[in-house]
Amino acid sequence: MVPLNYYLILSGILFVIGVTGVLVRRNAIIIFMSIELMLNAVNLTFIAFSRYLNSIDGQIFVIMVMAVAAAEVVVGLALIIAVFRIKETVNVDEINILKW
Amino acid sequence: MDYSIPTINLSVIGPEIIILLTAVSVLIIGLFPNYRRWSISIVFIGIIFAFYDIYYLWNLNQVGFDGMVLADNFALLFDIIFLIGTLLTLLLSGNFINQYIRGTGEYLSLILFATLGMMLMASTNDLIVIFLGLETLSISLYILAAFRRSREDSLEAGLKYFLLGAFTTGFLLYGIALIYGSTGTTNIYSILNFLKDGSVEIGILFYIGMILIIVGFGFKAAFVPFHMWVPDVYEGSATPVTAFMSAGVKAASFAVFLRLFITGFSPIISQITGILAVLAILTMTVGNVIAIVQTNIKRMLAYSSIAHAGYILVALTALSRNIESEFSAASIMYYILVYTFMNIGAFGVVIYMEKSEEEVLKISDYAGLGFKKPFAAICMTLFMFSLAGIPPTAGFMGKLYIFSSAVESELYGLAVIGVLNAVIAVYYYLRVVIFMYMKEAVLDFSYLSARPVMALSLSISVGGIIYLGIFPQSLINLLTNIL
Secondary structure, three states: OOOHHHHHHHHHHHHHHHHHHHHHOOEHHHHHHHHHHHHHHHHHHHHHHHHHHOOOHHHHHHHHHHHHHHHHHHHHHHHHHHHHHHHOOOEOOOOOOOOO | OOOOOOOOOHHHHHHHHHHHHHHHHHHHHOOOOOOHHHHHHHHHHHHHHHHHHHHHHOOOOEEEOOOOEEEOHHHHHHHHHHHHHHHHHHHHOHHHHHHHHOOOOHHHHHHHHHHHHHHHHHOEOEHHHHHHHHHHHHHHHHHHHOOOOOOHHHHHHHHHHHHHHHHHHHHHHHHHHHHHHHHOOOEHHHHHHHHHHOOOOOOHHHHHHHHHHHHHHHHHOOOOOOOOHHHHHHHHOOHHHHHHHHHHHHHHHHHHHHHHHHHHOOOOHHHHHHHHHHHHHHHHHHHHHHHHOOOEHHHHHHHHHHHHHHHHHHHHHHHHHOOOOHHHHHHHHHHHHHHHHHHHHHHHHHHHHOOOOOOOOEHHHHOOHHHHOHHHHHHHHHHHHHHHOOOOOHHHHHHHHHHHHHHHOOOHHHHHHHHHHHHHHHHHHHHHHHHHHHOOOOOOHHHOOOOHHHHHHHHHHHHHHHHHHHOOHHHHHHHHOOO
């Protein structure tokens, strides 16, 4: 059996890749994909712990996270499309009329 | 394996069910043009029923869904705060509804769904439900922020809020995952028992998880340095939506903080007092200092709301130092209630001042309002006094309680910095009052007509801050015994 630590390290790396993607990429859709990667890293953590602890709670939590992520995709993509219709860009650096 | 069917006790989530049914029926009624005009009445009836159900559940301390949801007085008190916020917002939204919504039910039902999410966050005992409540709230707010979808600023606010909100949801979830991994449970009481037990060493993963959860909710409650979205989103969203989210989201996040600190993390919470104190100082100072230079009133109120999150955080720091202190917890709840009244009220005057197309949002536009529209100006003056913390308003009593709870926990430095910040804040709040009473009018206020419903909402807010400011003691006694 693969030890727990391997899963935790893998999910940690995936999470960091997701965070880096959000911070360095400028395309709203890529940022959004990176956020999804973060959520999936969390799901992997939950499943690994759930198997390790022999407790079902973690897997229930993953189902909840996937359902919520699906709802977020709906709203997020709708927002990105609405922005693209008006601005004709999804580059977050060009979406900048609100500033102090 | 044997499975037992958990005991389901639907009356525990009675107020939530009522709000949910109201939201769904408003959404359906919006489909029938002949009956649309009834939707706002249905919302108010639903909210009144929810209040009645809260009254019925008060003191019963019911638990349901296998201990996942509870209706203790703490949860019900927060339900009342959320419903007051929703009610005041809806009374203020009349003009916005006529202008942008044209009778369909989305706006009303999204506001109600967001309220539902807040109520779930306050009345649960399980990290899963906290997460679900938070997302119900957040996803509704992403849409509400971008509601004026023909306008660039509104869409930008929605997109920014969405991207940053989803980003921090990732941190929050990772925190929950680590806590689940180190304790084997998501139930807050079981986490408490695990920490009290002491037979298993508390690993570094638990601490990382705790910090990540604080980051996640700190974003929602607008702590510095997670505050970057606040001014942009508050400015870009429609003003009724801004009023709603400034009060509600903050109250819901602090409800979760209180629940987690007082039950779940209480044995080890004193170890992060230092971190919380730094966050409190940063949040107050950054919020107040940047608010000084703002010229747009919505942005000024946004930074002021950051500063107020800092004040509440002072009491939270005091609570973490001395977790037995019921007074600190009571001062947080008192301040949140007062903040709901004064902030929604202040945004209410901003809504009243707005023109339909070109918005009147500069602080200098308020010049001369005091003599042209005395009622709105007096309300605004009282809200500004209350936000600044000038007696006899409730804002003064709230700040007094918060800083005395810091002194009670022997956090003298923090209390002094808090008071200094409150002094800075007086400058930019009183500037609005000075413009209203001591400058010549630049605008012709003839476009402002009397709006009875809006006046009702402002009167309720004014009544709330004056009453709570003069007679705080009975409420404080109630709040001290609530936990």
